[in-house]
Amino acid sequence: MRRLAPVTVVLTAALVLAGCGSEDSAADVSVSGAYMPQPVSDSMAAGFLTVTNKGGTKDELTSVTSDVGEVTAHETVGSSMREVKEFDVPAHGQLVFNSGGNHLMFEKLKRKPKQGEKVTVRLHFAESGTVTVEMPVKSATYTPKTGH
Numbered sequence: 836m837r838r839l840a841p842v843t844v845v846l847t848a849a850l851v852l853a854g855c856g857s858e859d860s861a862a863d864v865s866v867s868g869a870y871m872p873q874p875v876s877d878s879m880a881a882g883f884l885t886v887t888n889k890g891g892t893k894d895e896l897t898s899v900t901s902d903v904g905e906v907t908a909h910e911t912v913g914s915s916m917r918e919v920k921e922f923d924v925p926a927h928g929q930l931v932f933n934s935g936g937n938h939l940m941f942e943k944l945k946r947k948p949k950q951g952e953k954v955t956v957r958l959h960f961a962e963s964g965t966v967t968v969e970m971p972v973k974s975a976t977y978t979p980k981t982g983h
C-alpha cells in the first residue's frame with residue numbers, strides 16, 4: 836500500500852481541483868509500460884503506454900498534458916494518422932498506445948528529452964480524474980519486449 840500512496844495523493848488533489856464529487860473510481864484506471872523513444876526531431880516526440888481499466892464502467896481519456904510541450908492523442912489509419920479528442924477505455928479493458936498504432940504526440944517541445952530522463956505526463960480521464968505518469972525516455976529505436 837505504501838507504494839501507491841503518492842498516486843492517491845495526486846488523484847485526490849485532482850478531484851478536489853475539479854470539484855468532482857465522484858467516489859474513488861480513480862483506482863480503477865492505471866497506466867503501465869509508458870515510454871518515449873528519444874526523439875530525433877527538436878520539436879516533436881511520440882509516447883506510448885497502456886491504460887488498464889479494472890472497473891465495470893467505461894472511462895474516456897479526454898486530454899493529455901505535459902510540461903515539455905503540447906500533447907495530442909492520435910490514432911493511425913492506414914499510413915496516416917489523425918487526432919482523436921476522446922479515446923474510450925472500455926470497462927474491464929485496455930486502451931493501448933503502441934508503435935504503429937495509437938500514440939501520444941508531443942509538439943512544440945520546450946526541451947528535447949534525452950535517453951535516461953523522465954517526462955511527466957498527465958492523463959485526464961472523464962471518470963477517474965488525472966493520472967500522472969513519469970514516462971522514461973528510451974533509445975530512439977527502443978521497442979518493448981512485450982510489444983506488438
Ligand SMILES: [Cu+2]
Pocket residue numbers: 909916917938939940
Ligand atoms: Cu501522430
